[in-house]
Amino acid sequence: MYIPVLTSEENSALALRELYSSCGFKFFRMTRFEEYDFYAGKKDFLASQSILTFTDINGRLMALRPDVTLSVIKHAPPGKYYYDEKVYRVPKDASSFREIAQCGVEHTGVLSGDDVREVLSLALRSLRAVSGGRNVALDVADAGEAARLIPQERRNEMLACIAARNIHGLRELGASDELVSLAEEGRGLPFGLDDPEIRYDISAVTSLAYYSGVVFKGYIEGVPDAVLSGGQYDIAGASGTGFAVYLDALEGLRND
Numbered sequence: 567m568y569i570p571v572l573t574s575e576e577n578s579a580l581a582l583r584e585l586y587s588s589c590g591f592k593f594f595r596m597t598r599f600e601e602y603d604f605y606a607g608k609k610d611f612l613a614s615q616s617i618l619t620f621t622d623i624n625g626r627l628m629a630l631r632p633d634v635t636l637s638v639i640k641h642a643p644p645g646k647y648y649y650d651e652k653v654y655r656v657p658k659d660a661s662s663f664r665e666i667a668q669c670g671v672e673h674t675g676v677l678s679g680d681d682v683r684e685v686l687s688l689a690l691r692s693l694r695a696v697s698g699g700r701n702v703a704l705d706v707a708d709a710g711e712a713a714r715l716i717p718q719e720r721r722n723e724m725l726a727c728i729a730a731r732n733i734h735g736l737r738e739l740g741a742s743d744e745l746v747s748l749a750e751e752g753r754g755l756p757f758g759l760d761d762p763e764i765r766y767d768i769s770a771v772t773s774l775a776y777y778s779g780v781v782f783k784g785y786i787e788g789v790p791d792a793v794l795s796g797g798q799y800d801i802a803g804a805s806g807t808g809f810a811v812y813l814d815a816l817e818g819l820r821n822d
Contacts (some may be wrong), residue, residue: 575667575813578696579650582669582811585695586648589688591671594647596637602627608636611776611801616656618663630654635672639804644675667813670796674806682780682798683757685807689794690763692811693784701787705767706755709777709797712768715745721774728769756780782809789815 572580587593602619605612611633618630631637632655638647648671656663670692673685686706693702716724720739727735728749736746752766757780770783777797784794793816796809 574817578811578813578816579667579669581695582692583648583650585691586671586688589684591646591648591673594638594642594649594672596631596634596641596649596651598652599628599630600637600640602629604640605629605632605636608802611636611799612655616663618654634668634670634810635799635806635808636802638672638808639674639802639806642674644804644806646673647671668810669813670794670808670810672806672808674804674808676805677798677807679757682807683759685796685809686757686759686764686780686782689782689784689796689809690761692809693763693786693794696793696811696816697786702763703785704764704782704794705770705785706759706764706780706782707766707768707770708756708779709771709774709781710779711748712771713774715742715748716774725772725774729772731769778805780807784809784811786816791815 583593602617605617617632620628620630622628631651631653633653634649634651638649648669650669652665652667654663654665657666671685671688673681686704690702690704693704724736724739724741724745727739731749733746733750736749748768752768755764755766770781776799778800779798781797782795783792786793792812794809794811796807798807799805
């Protein structure tokens with residue numbers, strides 16, 4: 567008798583979907599592709615500048631979905647949504663497109679501090695749900711604050727120094743004392759957050775094109791890279807807060 571066995575990725579997706587549904591988020595299903603023009607004018611918002619395209623039978627240039635947030639903004643009214651989808655993009659330091667499985671939430675519309683705090687708390691609960699009992703951490707920072715402190719002409723260089731925790735390099739680039747202090751010592755958490763697994767870390771800001779407010783990255787002990795990423799955004803006349811859990815990053819975690 568054949569007994570189907572779920573993969574660790576599928577188990578994680580089920581756990582997350584149950585969590586999001588229990589918190590009042592509605593499931594959102596989207597198509598795998600949109601017209602290319604929909605993404606072409608919003609490349610600064612995309613995690614990858616490369617878009618995988620094809621021409622349909624009517625001669626229209628189409629794109630395989632590189633981002634979930636934009637699809638939610640386009641097709642759904644403001645509200646609370648969760649998804650279990652795949653995106654198609656070229657990851658950092660990769661040389662070709664990949665299909666990337668994501669499970670996450672988007673709370674769109676004009677949000678209060680309580681709304682943003684709910685999303686941040688849900689991000690931490692997501693990490694716990696898929697960690698298999700391992701230690702987790704959610705790093706939080708403010709992209710708006712970083713944009714104010716990092717001059718445009720040195721933005722990429724300073725962000726690289728912050729990511730590498732290169733304080734000497736920051737000073738050599740002429741960073742302000744306030745920016746250096748944030749990189750060295752951090753600050754209090756926003757929105758009244760108080761949890762030992764949430765910490766302020768300005769290195770959570772990896773780009774100032776995608777997010778406009780709070781940004782955050784989630785980590786699980788034993789996994790070298792972030793398994794969760796999200797933040798506040800203003801794009802295409804809409805705003806909101808959301809995050810994605812990268813399911814492929816969890817492969818094998820439950821079986822170790």
